Amino acid sequence: MSDSKSICPDCGTALDGGVFAGLCPACMMGGGGKMLLSGVTSTIVSKPGDLPGYTMSGVLGRGGMGSVYRAQQLDLERDVAVKVISEKGLDPEFAERFLREAKILAQLEHPNIPPIYELGTDEEGQLFYSMKVVKGRTLQAILTAIREGTEKNMPLERLLDLFRRVCDAVAFAHSRGIIHRDLKPENIMVGEFGEVLVMDWGLAKNLKDEREKLKPDADATPEDISSFSFDPLSFTMSGTVLGTPHYMSPEQAEGREVDERSDVYALGAVLYAILTLRPPVAGETLDEVLSKVKTGAILPLTIDLKHLGRARVPTALAAVALKALAKEKERRFANVSELAADIDAWRSGFATQAEHAGAWWLFWLFVKRHRTISLAALLVLLLSAGFMMKVIASERRATRESEAARQALAESRLSLAEAAFRQNDWSQMQAQLRLVPDDLRGTDWCYLMRRADMSLLLVEEHVTAAAPHPREAGVFALVAGGVLKLTHLREKRVLREFAGLFPRNSEVRALTFDKEGARIAVGGRKILLVLDAASGEVLQRLPTEDLSVELVFSLDGSLLMQRSAGMVFMWELPSGKLLWSQRFQPPEVPDQRGTALFHPDGARVLVGNGMLHEAEARTGKHLRALGEKSGRLTAAALNADGSLLFMITSRGEITCRELVSGRVIWSAREEWGQSTAMRLSVDGKRLFTLSQLETGLHTVRIRDAEDGWTLHTISGGIGMARSLALHPLTGELLSFQPTARLWDVSESPLRLEVPSATNCRDLEFFGSDDVILTGIEGNPAVIRQLDGRTLWKDENERLHRYSISADGKHAALMADNRAPGADYMLLEREKDTFREIVRLPLSDDKNHAQRGEPLLSPDGLLVLFWKPNKPVRLHDARSGRFITNLALDAEGPSVFSLVWRGSNDEIIGITGPRSNSPVSGQSQSLVVWNGRDGSVLRHVAVGGVDEMNVLAITKDGRRIAEAGLGKHVRIRDATTLAVEHVFRVHDDIITSLAWHPDGVRLATASDDLTMRLWDVASETPLREWQGFKKGPRCVRIGPGGTTIAIVDNNQRTQTVRVWDLTP
Structure with missing residues (x-):
């Protein structure tokens, strides 16, 4: 440091150089003001050049770890804050602390903690990370303005509200095992719209990290205070003791072990500052300040302060602050939640824990309330x-x-x-x-x-590059912290680790396997290596000066394509010869977005950014440009035979086109954020797209590759992610760069998928798990084996509704209302033979079968015919002879759903007002009828505000499930009709229910376009099926419990799908 004198711009004090250069002792002892002085050399750069992907502008602030700048993120076109490590970053320990701060911020997903967007390095290898930019003032600036009389709109109540939100953020961090260790008004940002953010987590400590536990909080406790060094602006002490002296707990000042109660002390000091507009300790020198902190010499809170709107600091709040500021940790609040609860109690007019209120004081508070x-x-x-x-x-x-x-x-x-x-x-x-x-x-x-959060797991490290292993299920290669690891992510098991391949803090962005998984190519800035995947041995070290952002092996492994920002290089292997290099975008736009693909024929490549170009693989000769320039190309994919090309631009425009003709087959648009990546499933049926949202989140959307229809949106993408890796063997999807989350997007194996009859109403398993009765290919009633063989079909093509008896031996089929001269039919199954027992004409005569839904009794001897707003008739299934009507209220309620229980003994149904003429005051009921004479045995009110119209009963008849227009399923005891429990299963109307034969699992289908299998006891989803186009109907589980089926009821087409249900 220079010995030249300078002047403090705040107070005018003349300053000498020395151990405290850059600090004004007078300002620092006052606890506020600007601490970085003009004319004093700093170790923090004034303004770096533009960082990769960012255009830098003015300085927002400076701290112990580095400087924070306003910047624009180029690919997402948004303003961000970028924190750049100071020149101390050359010190590995200092760089590790900076990385730890970024990692901790990424783990703390809370509205009062700034979200981190990206971690990276500049051209010199210096670390930086970007985060949300907040326009506003620090709490210290607000308190200073109040003290100077320039702030009139910050009464105590509002200050306490800000403080409560700080407590929420710190309590959340503590729940994650993280303590801040540098809480103070300068590190609390209050935005223009009242938002509150706890900043500067550079000294934070993860108590759950065993490596952290092994590190002391001070290397030593020096006798001479001059051995400390101080950070400008916030005067955070670095070196031996970490923290800010005025707000530091005694144990921090002494270098002893810290825990959550150390942050409680700092919060007490912040509360003290809110109440008195000054820190809790004062002194002329740093030695004096630290000595008072260690001895607990806190200034009294009995001074008069006009900003509080009363003569003195409220006694109860003073007690709260002093309890938090107790010298011994055991005397403080046990946690931040207790401190926050006392603040809430005071604001609500109740006694606080800290004041130890007596009976009369409690009585007086009651009177005041x-x-x-x-x-x-x-x-x-x-x-x-x-x-x-x-x-x-x-x-x-x-x-x-x-x-x-x-x-x-x-x-x-x-x-x-x-x-x-x-x-x-x-x-x-x-x-x-x-x-x-x-x-x-x-x-x-x-x-x-x-x-x-539907992700399987969050990778705790920042992943800059990743690729799935093509031959090892569940294994991904990852680069995190400059180390290459082969990891089974779901099992959280590192199989192989290759350290020392790259210089410390190297920016590694590209990673890929060859087709057989024998070699790995990995690239970063001025780094391009080809490794043996088993041993990590470097096979080729290819010379490059560029930052690799994408690497691709040809299918035969003889070529390696390297894409950087605007340039493409083609390397021959194993010779390492550079065959060609070309620029496929203007040099003034060094954008890292784009794509590089080998065509399956191996002779051509597709590369580009603003436009996609086709070129010869070995020569680089340009063949043609593909598509229109409508936004910068973000990513592209080819199907297995190379006939279809999928493209997505930064504007979210997605197209599927024929590669040869260029004809657009379909186009779609992402509604959310900036699109950054795309992957196609191995079978070419599903397209995955990744978009980054302005909120610091990312979303993964799954589309039908055939028509672009959105099948599903994955929820829980918190943090910045720019890339996708899809495992070809397990269907696991990894979003990363830098926040890495693993998702299970695998699909259950399909046993059957056939077009259904356009007016198909039903689907049933007929006696076994591999035989279904449904409408197929235009015929509304076909019995088909899952291997594709048709066992029986209705030659007249008029039977649309059917029911299978519980014993699996009989089927009742009924014609649609619109079918002239239609019939009722009873079929009997003997192995794979289906015999017609009876066929009867439909009639309104009560002695004949009547139009409506058939429902066979468990033994197939009786059949109910019912439909809404009509009487429910019980008939003999073989003769069609009318037996009786089910007893209904004289007002004529409608029946919404029916099931048989036991051996023809009971019928259970949901009844309610007729849809066309509702009865005043009448609600839905669950009714049990005698299965022989139709008399009512018992009934209960259904209750709730949502209409129930779906019933299902377990195979043993012990429990029923009911659902309908709401999002919940209600489980009842079928004997007593008592509700066992209710739980939520979907986001929209529930259309169908089916019990598994074990009586433990329940399948549900909904208009939210999903089908789910639940463990009823734990209310836990076991499996989920997506990809329905309109609304799944008629979910059924085979009698053996090994298959599940559904009708996908699209407006134009209907599809019957059957899946294996075995684990």
Whole structure:
């Protein structure tokens, strides 16, 4: 440092160079002001050149780890904040601390903690990361303005609200095992719109990290205070003791072990500053400040302060602050939640834990909360026992009202979470769900929390490059922290690790396997290696000066294509000869987006950015340009034979076209964010696209590759991710760069997929798991084996509705209402032979079978015919003879669903008002009829606000499930009709239910275009099927429990699908 003098721009103090260069002692002892002084040399660069992918502008702030700049992220075209490590970053320990800060921020997904977007290095290998930019002021700036009289709009209540949100953020970090260790007003940002963010996590410590536990919080505790060095602006002490002296806990000042209560102390110091506009300790020198911190010499809070709107600091708040500032950790609040609860108690007019209120004080607080009681009345009532009864009743009423308000707030949190889910804002969704109290977290909360993050796991390291192993199931190669690892992600098991391949902090962006998985190509800035995948031995070290962003082997492994920002290089292997290099975009646009593909014939490549170009693989000769220039090309994919080309641009425009003719087959558009990556499934049926949202989240959408229809959107992509890797063997999808999450997008094996009859109404398994009765290829009633053989079909093509008896031996088939001269038919199965037992004409005569839904009894001897708003008739299944009508209310309620229970003994159904003439005051009921004479045995009101119209009963007849226009399933005891439990299963109307034969699992289908299999006892989803076009109907499980089937009821076509259900 220079010995020349300079002047503090805040207070005018003359400064000398020396150990505290860059700091004004007068300002620092006052606890505020600008600490970075003009004319003083800093180790932090004033403004770096533009970083990869960013255009840098002005400085936002400076801290102990580096400088924060405003910048524009080029590919997403948004303003961000970029933190660049200081020149100390050449020190490995300092760089490790910077990396730790970025990693910790990535783990803390909370609305009051800034989200990190990307971690990278500049051309010199210096670290940086980008994050959300917040326009506003620090809490320190606000307190300074209040002290100077220039801030009039910050009453105590508002300051306490800001403080509460800081407590929420710190409590959340503590729940993740992370302590901040540098909390102070300077590190609390208040945005223009009132948002509050806890900043500067550079000194944070992960208590759950065993490596951290082995590190002391100070290398030594020096006798001479001059051995400390200080960070400008925030004067965070670095070197031996970490933290800020005015807000540092005694154990931090002494270099002893710290825990969550150290942050409680710092929060107490922040609360003290809010109440008094100054830090809790004062001193002329740093030695004096640290000495007072160690001894607990806190200034009293009895001074008069006008900004509080009262003469003195409230006694209760003073007690809260002093309890948090206790010298001994054991005397402080045990955790941040206790501190926050005391703040809430004071704001609500209740006693705090810290003040140890007596009975009279509690009574006085009660009186203050009930100001409507006059003093005279109070004196009278105090002398009577009736007053005490009123007091108790009032408190109970207040408790009930408080509980009602608490429950209403929890409901609103769930509504906000669901709204955030619809907007793909999973971070906000999770934040709202975490605010719901533990005792109010019911079935909707559990369902939404699962939906908030459907990933299998979050990779804790920042992954800059990844590729699936083509021959080892579940294994991915990852580059994280400059180390290449082969990892079974789902099992969290590292198989092989290759260290020392790259210089420390190298930017490695590209990684790929050859077709056989024998070699790995990995590339970064000025690095391009070909490795033996088994041993990590370097086979080729190819000379390059560029930053590789994509690497691709040819199918025969003889060529390696390298794509950088705008340039493409073709290398011959194993010779390492560079065959050609070309620029496929203007040099003034060094954009890393684009694609590089080998055509399956091996003779051609597809490369480009703004436009896609076709070229000869070995010569680079340009053959033609493909597609229109409508936004920069982000990614592309070819199907297995190279006949179809899929492209996506930065604007989210997706096209599928014939490669030869260029004819567009379909086009679609991503509705959310900037598209950054694309992958095609191995069978070419599904297309995966990745988009980055402005909120710092990412979304993965799955489309039907045949027509572009959106099949599913994966939820829970929190953090920045730019790339996708799809495992060809397991169907696991990895989103990464840098935030890495693993998703299971595999599909259950299909046993059968055939077009259904356009007016197909039903689907049933007939006696075994491999025989179905449904409408197929224009015929509404066909019995087909899953191997494709047709065993029987209705030659008249008029039978549209059917029912199978529980014993699997009989089928009742009924014609559609519109079919003239149609019939009722009873079939009997003997092995693979199907015999017609009876065929009867339809008639309105009660002695004949009537049009409607047939429902066979378990033994196939009786059949019900029913439809909404009509009587339910019981007939003999073989003769069609009418037996009786089921007894219904005289007002004529409608029947919505029916099931048989037991051996022809009982019929259970949902009844309710007729849809065309609802009866005033009438609600739905669950009714049990005698299966012989149709009399009512018992009934209960269904209850709830959603109409129920779907029933299913277990094979043993012990439990029933009911659902309908809501999103929940209700499970009942079939004998008593008592509700066992209710749980949420879908996001839309439930269209069908089916019990597994084990009576433990339940299949559900919904208009949210999914089918799910649930473990009913734990209310846990076991399997999920997506990809339906309109609404799945008629979910059925085979009698042996090994297959599951459904009708996909699209507007134009209907498809019958059958899957294996075995594990």
